[in-house]
Amino acid sequence: MTDQAASGKATKRTLRAEVLAVRRRLTEDDAQKAAAVLAERALELPELAGAGTVAAYVSVGGEPGTRALLDALHARGTRVLLPVLLPDNDLDWGTYGGEGSLVRVQHARKMALLEPSGSPLGPDAVLEADVVLLPGLAVDGRGMRLGRGGGSYDRVLARLEREGVDPALVVLLYDSEVVAHVPAEAHDRPVRAVVTPAGVRHFG
Secondary structure (H helix, E strand, C coil), rough: HHHHHHHHHHHHHHHHHHHHHHHCCCCCHHHHHHHHHHHHHHHHHHHHHHHCEEEEECCCCCHHHHHHHHHHHHHHHEEEEEEEEEECCCEEEEEECCCCCCEEEEEECCEEEEEEEECCCCCCHHHHHHHEEECEEEEECCCEEECCCCCCCHHHHHHHCCCCCCEEEEECCHHHHHHHCCCCCCCCCCEEEEEEEEEECCCE
């Protein structure tokens, strides 16, 4: 690893720790209010308005809440795919069937996740998505996204690129998580837009 790459990884770790510390200070009331506004803002995205299939995720912990958005997309007839974490950290996918269609799954040495209860569709199901909503911790003015570092979505993005599929990539964040700079590595891909409670921002 070069000195520059090592420095970039260290900067990412520092930025992750700072963002997570701020998220931990959010009250449950603040988080619920932000989630409701976030859903409204996201539904204004033209990319979502015309999407037949959206790959999304169920928020956990202090992440910006996605449940209201998932329900709104499902209610208007959008096919919503949700991830199923595999033992190697890759993601399988299942279809969201609305309230009551999620099961709590405890993964070894990881937090419990809410995952779709139906039959898994396979990791390549994400290739059918018109929009992929990505979890993240920060994004900068170039659209470079800071993930949690687990590598699951790096695999998803690599799969999309390998197959020549180009869905709209959108990250959902709190307002303070749009930052001046996110260190980028060779495999990182910019997102098309960020949605925060304050509004939507598209990148070139």
